[in-house]
Amino acid sequence: MKNKKKFTIAGMVAILVLTLGLAINATLLQPKTDIGKMQAIDGLFIKVAGAQLVDNSKKLRVHFEVENKMKQTTGIGAGNFHITVNKKDYQMTGGNNFGQEIAKGETITGNGYYEFPKEQDKVLLTYTSPEGETLTWNLGKIDEK
Structure with missing residues (x-):
């Protein structure tokens, strides 16, 4: 039972890290423009x-x-x-x-x-x-x- 709980927590952390990484990467890859400048x-x-x-x-x-x-x-x-x-x-x-x-x-x-x-x-x-x-x-x- 303890192992199942650890795997669940580890899986949730991995998904969170992956999602955060993708969001940051998408933001950084946005082309820079002068619109609004x-x-x-x-x-x-x-x-x-x-x-x-x-x-x-x-x-x-x-x-x-x-x-x-x-x-x-x-x-x-x-x-x-x-x-x-x-x-x-x-x-x-x-x-x-x-x-x-x-x-x-x-x-x-x-x-x-x-x-x-x-x-x-x-x-x-x-x-x-x-x-x-x-x-x-x-x-x-x-x-x-």
Whole structure:
């Protein structure tokens, strides 16, 4: 009877350790992306808040949050961004793309829609300022949700 109890406890401990190990491993193996990361350029603070495939995976919708900490009003829109997939650039496409002027101290949110290939591995999103400076976010591999 004592041996049976010991085996039961040992089995439960083994299952617990295995489950914990798999959970930790799955977490560590998650690809690192810049989704949720805020970056700044010339007083403009840009956050890529999300990215998902839409329109039967033909388009990528990127959700932006942009804060203007400059001393003057400035403009920004989805056309200031492009995506790179497998070393090929894709531009903004039809959709309800954001674009407007932002008064100093204001924050706007909006979506940008971009052409998207079926085959993709690593997706990069690049912002280009009017002065030609760039910021880049690694969006990882975008899966259908």
